[in-house]
Amino acid sequence: MKIIACAEARADRIEPVSFEMIEAARSLAGDGDEVIVFFAGKPAADAAVAFGAADRLVAAHSDEAELVPAESYARILREVIAAEDAALVLVPYSASGLDIAAEVAARKGWPLVAYVNAVTHDADGIRATAQMYGGKLLAECQVTLPAVLMVNPGAFAEAVPAALAANKVREIDASGHVRNGKVKLVAVELPDPADVDLATAERIVCVGRGVGDAGNIDPVRNLAALLNAEIAGSRPVVDSGWLPRARQVGKSGRKVKPKLYFALGVSGAPEHLEGMAQAGVIVAVNTDANAPIFNVAHYGVTCDLSELVETLTEKLQAASG
Amino acid sequence: MNILVILRMMPDAASELQPNEGGIAIDREWLDFQLNDFDDHALEEAVLIKEATGAHVTAIAIGEGANRVLQMAAARGADEAIALDAEEGGLISPRDIAATIAAVARDKAADIVLCGVQSGEDVFGQLVPYVGALLDWPHISGTGRVTSARDKLTVSQERGAGVALTYEVALPAVIGVQTASKAPRYVSGSKLREAAKTPIARATLQPSAFERAAMLVKLSPPARGSTGEMLGDDAGQAADRLMAVFAANGFLKG
Ligand SMILES: Cc1cc2nc3c(=O)[nH]c(=O)nc-3n(C[C@H](O)[C@H](O)[C@H](O)COP(=O)(O)OP(=O)(O)OC[C@H]3O[C@@H](n4cnc5c(N)ncnc54)[C@H](O)[C@@H]3O)c2cc1C
Numbered sequence: 001m002k003i004i005a006c007a008e009a010r011a012d013r014i015e016p017v018s019f020e021m022i023e024a025a026r027s028l029a030g031d032g033d034e035v036i037v038f039f040a041g042k043p044a045a046d047a048a049v050a051f052g053a054a055d056r057l058v059a060a061h062s063d064e065a066e067l068v069p070a071e072s073y074a075r076i077l078r079e080v081i082a083a084e085d086a087a088l089v090l091v092p093y094s095a096s097g098l099d100i101a102a103e104v105a106a107r108k109g110w111p112l113v114a115y116v117n118a119v120t121h122d123a124d125g126i127r128a129t130a131q132m133y134g135g136k137l138l139a140e141c142q143v144t145l146p147a148v149l150m151v152n153p154g155a156f157a158e159a160v161p162a163a164l165a166a167n168k169v170r171e172i173d174a175s176g177h178v179r180n181g182k183v184k185l186v187a188v189e190l191p192d193p194a195d196v197d198l199a200t201a202e203r204i205v206c207v208g209r210g211v212g213d214a215g216n217i218d219p220v221r222n223l224a225a226l227l228n229a230e231i232a233g234s235r236p237v238v239d240s241g242w243l244p245r246a247r248q249v250g251k252s253g254r255k256v257k258p259k260l261y262f263a264l265g266v267s268g269a270p271e272h273l274e275g276m277a278q279a280g281v282i283v284a285v286n287t288d289a290n291a292p293i294f295n296v297a298h299y300g301v302t303c304d305l306s307e308l309v310e311t312l313t314e315k316l317q318a319a320s321g
Numbered sequence: 322m323n324i325l326v327i328l329r330m331m332p333d334a335a336s337e338l339q340p341n342e343g344g345i346a347i348d349r350e351w352l353d354f355q356l357n358d359f360d361d362h363a364l365e366e367a368v369l370i371k372e373a374t375g376a377h378v379t380a381i382a383i384g385e386g387a388n389r390v391l392q393m394a395a396a397r398g399a400d401e402a403i404a405l406d407a408e409e410g411g412l413i414s415p416r417d418i419a420a421t422i423a424a425v426a427r428d429k430a431a432d433i434v435l436c437g438v439q440s441g442e443d444v445f446g447q448l449v450p451y452v453g454a455l456l457d458w459p460h461i462s463g464t465g466r467v468t469s470a471r472d473k474l475t476v477s478q479e480r481g482a483g484v485a486l487t488y489e490v491a492l493p494a495v496i497g498v499q500t501a502s503k504a505p506r507y508v509s510g511s512k513l514r515e516a517a518k519t520p521i522a523r524a525t526l527q528p529s530a531f532e533r534a535a536m537l538v539k540l541s542p543p544a545r546g547s548t549g550e551m552l553g554d555d556a557g558q559a560a561d562r563l564m565a566v567f568a569a570n571g572f573l574k575g
């Protein structure tokens with residue numbers, strides 16, 4: 001069978017998750033199967049020297065837009081699926097992947113499993129393990145081919161970059177699709193260099209929705225200062241305006257890798273873990289002993305976060321004299 | 322302009338979620354149900370567009386506690402309320418409800434369908450792309466700021482690492498809201514009581530538009546990482562242990 005691994009660009013670079021899709025496809029490909037990378041974006045030339053872990057590359061390129069919108073991406077992908085007669089399509093769970101995976105499944109009439117962490121292939125088809133309820137439960141799903149899987153970032157290692165022979169690369173022109181699309185990219189906003197750079201912070205104290213309200217953040221700020229740590233927040237905390245956007249950790253925020261990550265009232269949804277699961281020492285405080293954050297935490301506390309903040313602050317103050 | 326906003330009731334994420342005896346659904350008996358967080362943002366975005374343009378907002382709610390949430394939606398500014406009778410006890414699977422939502426969108430001559438970007442029960446895919454595909458309308462997920470002009474919306478989308486994109490989307494369209502342009506508003510008790518009079522229409526679930534589906538064969542809690550040390554629920558004891566951990570890792574110095 002042919003497996004299509006979907007790759008993604010972000011403006012001028014290839015998203016690392018693209019290599020994870022290739023690795024996932026490779027893990028499913030047996031003798032005689034073929035792994036084809038599909039890529040749509042501006043740095044199409046880079047794709048040819050990067051995706052050598054796959055057997056072939058189909059690269060859709062457009063000068064119309066810095067980034068091919070998901071709508072156009074999905075249309076070209078469907079043409080490629082048809083032309084290749086592919087049996088399995090792996091789409092990354094990304095902002096674009098959310099619009100691509102189910103749209104392709106719907107229009108092809110194929111089944112889809114989303115938020116996939118692990119997958120095996122046997123004579124009956126595909127067995128995929130998917131996350132549900134913010135990572136609180138795992139769903140094992142049986143799928144017959146052809147099918148689409150939307151795969152979680154971080155679930156697979158990255159395939160090693162290598163060059164593809166020129167005869168393994170097919171380029172197609174995406175301009176028509178981009179021009180005719182009903183979703184048009186009109187602006188790209190890059191991070192403000194003056195903002196705090198959480199990506200390089202060595203210690204981070206992160207508050208989640210469990211903090212309750214804005215007024216409870218000040219004691220946490222104080223604790224963070226005693227630990228010489230930057231303060232950060234989960235999405236709901238930033239959405240509420242309690243911390244600035246540059247301090248959001250996770251999928252649509254910053255990816256961080258500090259030596260200490262201290263999470264207070266954070267449930268540990270997959271989109272949050274994506275941004276911090278690689279931290280050195282993870283400490284989590286959450287009243288819910290089943291919160292998914294404890295699946296990655298090195299130290300877990302199940303008391304009220306305010307109580308712990310208060311007690312720990314006293315001890316840190318005493319220790320610093 | 323007509324807006325349809327989709328409100329799905331989900332089990333409270335902070336409660337204990339257990340597979341039931343059959344092992345392929347959760348035990349719902351003791352669960353509290355709440356409005357899906359992202360759908361709350363979708364509702365807010367709908368009301369903000371209404372305030373900016375005078376649009377008519379129809380809210381459709383699905384699942385246990387739908388009536389209560391529809392009253393809240395009316396109190397926040399929805400003009401019309403529909404409860405959708407979905408299968409009791411099962412998932413609110415976007416793959417199965419998409420056909421019904423698309424039919425209501427047509428029936429209400431919607432220009433915009435607003436919905437939360439995802440829910441905890443999206444294991445077979447999200448509502449926004451399914452409804453978009455069925456209606457053959459453009460769709461975009463994970464939106465932040467949404468502003469509307471007559472025949473198009475301008476939306477932003479966070480891409481991580483501080484990169485934000487702005488798109489223009491031609492109407493009619495389906496929008497998957499991640500974060501409303503303003504935090505969802507609170508409504509007063511008196512407004513809620515007043516809204517309790519809002520008539521609630523009923524829609525019935527239509528057959529799924531999609532035949533071949535994946536099959537859920539087993540639901541289970543994830544394995545806990547074996548390296549984790551649980552320090553219990555006593556703040557004093559936990560803080561003592563953490564002080565030792567911090568000291569051992571050099572976190573007490575500069
Ligand atoms: C495309 C997309 C991108 C996303 N990007 C991000 C992202 O970048 N970052 C991000 O964080 N999320 C992101 N999310 C959202 C994510 O799915 C979750 O909704 C979010 O992470 C939940 O934040 P939280 O843990 O603070 O809140 P909740 O999930 O509400 O958790 C709050 C926790 O606090 C605990 N708690 C309550 N009271 C107390 C107390 N007194 N003491 C101790 N604990 C308490 C509760 O038990 C609960 O576990 C994204 C979602 C999507 C769809």
Ligand SMILES: Nc1ncnc2c1ncn2[C@@H]1O[C@H](COP(=O)(O)O)[C@@H](O)[C@H]1O
Binds near residue numbers: 107176180457
């Ligand atoms: N590039 C495109 N941009 C916008 N609409 C399209 C595009 N390609 C196809 N369509 C429409 O999408 C619908 C389904 O297309 P298809 O399934 O590819 O036949 C049809 O109504 C087409 O007119």
